[in-house]
Amino acid sequence: MIADGSGTSSALAPEGLVPVPVSGLRASSLSFALYIRRNESEAPQLYRGGEYPLENADLQRLAKRGVETLYVRSSDHATYRNYVLDGLARNDRLTPPERYKIIREVYRVVFDEAFRADTLDPMIEFTEEIGAELAEAICDNEIVLGDLFSLMEHDTGTYTHSVNVATYSLVLAKALGIREMPQLRAVATGAILHDIGKRQIQLSVLAHPGPLSPQQQEEMRCHPTIGFRDLASRQEISSGSHMMVYQHHERIDGTGYPVRLTGREIHDWAKICAVADVFHAMTSQRSYREALSACKALQYLEDQADVTLDGGVVRCWTAIMSNSLNP
Ligand SMILES: [Fe+2]
Ligand SMILES: [Fe+2]
Structure with missing residues (x-):
């Protein structure tokens, strides 16, 4: 895993990924990997493997850095959708x-x-x-x-x-x-x-x-x-x-x-x-x-x-x- 996108391996072609808003993520375990793109000229890199939970501190760091979009593999999008919809069902606020x-x-x-x-x-x-x-x-x-x-x-x-x-x-x-x-x-x-x-x-x-x-x-x-x-x-x-x-x-x-x-x-x-x-x-x-x-x-x-x-x-x-x- 590359925490906070600080590493350089695992770059993927952007066409294999789809953007997801950080606002739809919450501190919880994930079953899909997240990718980050540090600038337009670079391919997204692995930010967090699906086996590692996302924590509030991660979300705060992303907000501080002004990162509004991460990426998931297009093959993971159905899993990501279920995660977001499940979060909607649980969040009565x-x-x-x-x-x-x-x-x-x-x-x-x-x-x-x-x-x-x-x-x-x-x-x-x-x-x-x-x-x-x-x-x-x-x-x-x-x-x-x-x-x-x-x-x-x-x-x-x-x-x-x-x-x-x-x-x-x-x-x-x-x-x-x-x-x-x-x-x-x-x-x-x-x-x-x-x-x-x-x-x-x-x-x-x-x-x-x-x-x-x-x-x-x-x-x-x-x-x-x-x-x-x-x-x-x-x-x-x-x-x-x-x-x-x-x-x-x-x-x-x-x-x-x-x-x-x-x-x-x-x-x-x-x-x-x-x-x-x-x-x-x-x-x-x-x-x-x-x-x-x-x-x-x-x-x-x-x-x-x-x-x-x-x-x-x-x-x-x-x-x-x-x-x-x-x-
Ligand atoms: Fe029409
Ligand atoms: Fe129409």
């Missing part, structure tokens, strides 16, 4: 927003890996896990959306978009009367997966800096159908979650896609997902435009109520957000 923030952070790395994987399996496994954690963190507590909103990232990255849409969808689902935890978990799953079809869209279209050409738009518009098709044989995905993937771009006046469904033909959960999706898209920064303020996005949603978006869902969302922004 954490506030619901603190709990929510740790859950967001712990899954970020696995999401990016799973989204890029050749098969859907890791993504499905991951989604069910984070869906259950988010549903509990958000719906088991009297959580105030304003407290979450201030600590959520608002960029357009796939992870941020998926988790924000899931967070908004869960808050909406609960406010609209969905109380059973299996259903709330399914709402979270559908919301996290809603853009899963984008895995198959060319990067040149996905990462296009600026408004899309008509041809690019056409390609992008295939993502709900691709997602629906890819998930069709997955027994573990409920039909409600599946419809969130397929119908989140349908609009009640028939102007949406891929099928131009109208009003009642659209699944209730897809209507929830549509409002959450539009709200996040408008309040996140794009390469070609600034993020809109929450107030401006709410104004837009109100204009769309009973026109393109379900009026009941929009009114529910504007009431929740208005209370959260102006308590």
Whole structure:
């Protein structure tokens, strides 16, 4: 073992490691090794073997040195996740927003890996896990959306978009009367997966800096159908979650896609997902435009109520957000 990164052996290629926040660690025994990177030009080195417990003095030294990030092997990430989630379950001093923030952070790395994987399996496994954690963190507590909103990232990255849409969808689902935890978990799953079809869209279209050409738009518009098709044989995905993937771009006046469904033909959960999706898209920064303020996005949603978006869902969302922004 190399205490406090003072030795030089055991350097690993950074791509074999994933970053973990020091704030998620506690004085306890570990069953995974931790690595430290002393500067950007050096590969991380072994900081502490899994057989040695982490102590308060170690955490204090790291804090004193300003070390906020350590690394674990990617093959140890599941063990690390269990360690963090176990710590959350034991720590009743954490506030619901603190709990929510740790859950967001712990899954970020696995999401990016799973989204890029050749098969859907890791993504499905991951989604069910984070869906259950988010549903509990958000719906088991009297959580105030304003407290979450201030600590959520608002960029357009796939992870941020998926988790924000899931967070908004869960808050909406609960406010609209969905109380059973299996259903709330399914709402979270559908919301996290809603853009899963984008895995198959060319990067040149996905990462296009600026408004899309008509041809690019056409390609992008295939993502709900691709997602629906890819998930069709997955027994573990409920039909409600599946419809969130397929119908989140349908609009009640028939102007949406891929099928131009109208009003009642659209699944209730897809209507929830549509409002959450539009709200996040408008309040996140794009390469070609600034993020809109929450107030401006709410104004837009109100204009769309009973026109393109379900009026009941929009009114529910504007009431929740208005209370959260102006308590
Ligand atoms: Fe979408
Ligand atoms: Fe989306």
